[in-house]
Amino acid sequence: MASPKTTHPDMWLIVGLGNPDEEYAHTRHNAGFDAVDLLADQAGVHYWKSECGALTGSGTLAGEKVLIAKPQSYMNTSGGPVKKLCRKYHVLPDALVVLHDDMDIEPGHIRVRFGGSPAGHNGIRSICDKLQTRDWYRIRCGTGHPAGRKNITDYVLSRPRGQEAELFAQTLDLAAQATKVLITDGLTAAQQQFN
Numbered sequence: 001m002a003s004p005k006t007t008h009p010d011m012w013l014i015v016g017l018g019n020p021d022e023e024y025a026h027t028r029h030n031a032g033f034d035a036v037d038l039l040a041d042q043a044g045v046h047y048w049k050s051e052c053g054a055l056t057g058s059g060t061l062a063g064e065k066v067l068i069a070k071p072q073s074y075m076n077t078s079g080g081p082v083k084k085l086c087r088k089y090h091v092l093p094d095a096l097v098v099l100h101d102d103m104d105i106e107p108g109h110i111r112v113r114f115g116g117s118p119a120g121h122n123g124i125r126s127i128c129d130k131l132q133t134r135d136w137y138r139i140r141c142g143t144g145h146p147a148g149r150k151n152i153t154d155y156v157l158s159r160p161r162g163q164e165a166e167l168f169a170q171t172l173d174l175a176a177q178a179t180k181v182l183i184t185d186g187l188t189a190a191q192q193q194f195n
Contacts, residue, residue, distance in 0.1 A: 009095035053081035079130030105142030107167035
């Protein structure tokens, strides 16, 4: 697996993945949107601007300059807006952090990684394809698999309930914390603390 360069970026691009329509709000598949909303609050983002096919907000997070983005093109084509933002703001892939849902991780847990395969996640695959590299940071927010024979699409596009909703909120909070540790202290520190 590739390792990130050691140069410190002037600005980080932090992207949350999700689907833009109201019917998808706060579903498991929109974990990335919900996590970056927490970060936007912490970074002092007061309004969202529409550019490059995404909603963006600029701010400062843990002393680091950040551009927070939510692509508005639907999950499976997230790569287009991400590529446009990278080009517009001269962000290299190793200054890109993408937060997204991950069924292979249990609710209440996250994983921080650099590079790797899309592992069946269409939003991640789209970004890999458009950037023509896998070498960027991901913060994977655990949603777990559906119980029994429940349809996977129905599961990821529905909202957690009850105790799982509490675990989902915990997952989002951990993802926000991990993002701050990643951009200030680096990958190893974030992995040791959160993986």
